[in-house]
Amino acid sequence: MTSTPIDLDAHRSRTRSATAAWDLLAADLDGTLHLPGDQDWPAATLAWNVSVTQHPAAVVTAATVADVVKTVRFAADCGVRVTAQPGGHGANRALDDTLLIRTAALDDIWIDSTARTARVGAGVKWGALQSALDGTGLTGLVGSNPDVSVVGFCLGGGLSWFTRPYGPGSGSLSAVELVDAGGTHRWISDDTSPELMWALRGGGGEFGIVTAVEIDLFPAPEITGGRVAFPATDAAAVLRAVAALTATAPAELSVWASIMHFPPIPELPDEIRGQSFCFVDAILLGSEDELTNHLASIRATGTVLRDTTRPLLPGDVGTICEEPTDPSPGVHSSMMLTALDDDLVDLVVERAGTAGSLPLSQIQFRHLGGPSRTGRAGAFDLRPRGAEYAVMTLTVAPAPDLLAAGAEAMSTLFDELAPWSAGPTVPTLLGPSESLDRAFDAPxxxxLRRLKESVDPSHVIRGNYPVHGR
Known part of the structure; x- marks a missing residue:
């Protein structure tokens, strides 16, 4: 068999050209260009979910919006796809071979309490924005983790603690500052670009590199919330009590419940290491006495091991679920449910409780029920008709075999939960190996695909979850 000889001169020429192009970009930036082989390459490419190994073509740590503009123009000129991450949440293998822009330095916050709006840079995390709102009587539509960026959360839908009274995070977007696929930097709103705003309210980062957003803020003169912990052996009774409460809960009350198994690892405190619990997390736009009354029936069902419910500042809201803020390994998935009835509770406790056969670290139910609120009129409804709860599953997986086992366990459980399925999930709850066809119906x-072809026909911009698949 003969082989085609390698044209070494052509190969060397391409290599020199590529190196020269990267050198030109690096010289034009206020920030830093990182390339494979650089000493800081592992840190530059690190995903928040460290089970996901990212393989971008290069990484730009942007210092300014001008760096973002220059990088997008470079990508368009060179035929390289470009994407953005402030801190690595939502990372997956769809971003391989892209030019990755780190936007963490774009961290300015402007608050207009009178207009009840905030403008935040792409690097601003929910914890920082919420803390800036302490004392204002206002809140953003924050989720369960203060380390998540405001921009990424809103672009992906954003299931918030305040989704029941005010709608999802995406519905709070009033204006977006972005760099489009041609490298043009501009602010857009419903007045200037209604179709593009519609897509950005939950459709992800496929339509431009977002450098800042303006969001609506919402009245929160009094916030009370926290976590009530029970032994996992009480899970069946607690989940039934949660179902009974949420059947009539006012929109101002949000209740989430979970079964969690902590691994027996030395990094964890003695009081939780190797232990299993049932947690009820709740928040109320109201007083401590009111929340106490709402949760009384749940507290009465089991042995309360710990109770952190208390008056909260806006900056405290993201700490209720006590989620880790440091990068960690794991696999997760989600689905929407029509009910949390006795049969479902029995199934979940049997499969994921203390004696369960599925290797899941956590299964969590988030109550969504009540009138469906989308926020601004230009937002599409991310909650499927009939969806009363979101169920989220997590397996902490420091080893590849545990990752595979966790993913298989989630698939098995969701197959068994199919009779209660309410349709697509929310994009921000997608796992790293999933795609948007699990979040949106065909229309x-x-x-979204037609709009992508209109605003970015060359597919320069790459979101975490591409509208055309991987």
């Missing part, structure tokens, strides 16, 4: 996906 919505078709609309």
């Amino acid at each position: 919505v996906l078709d609309s």
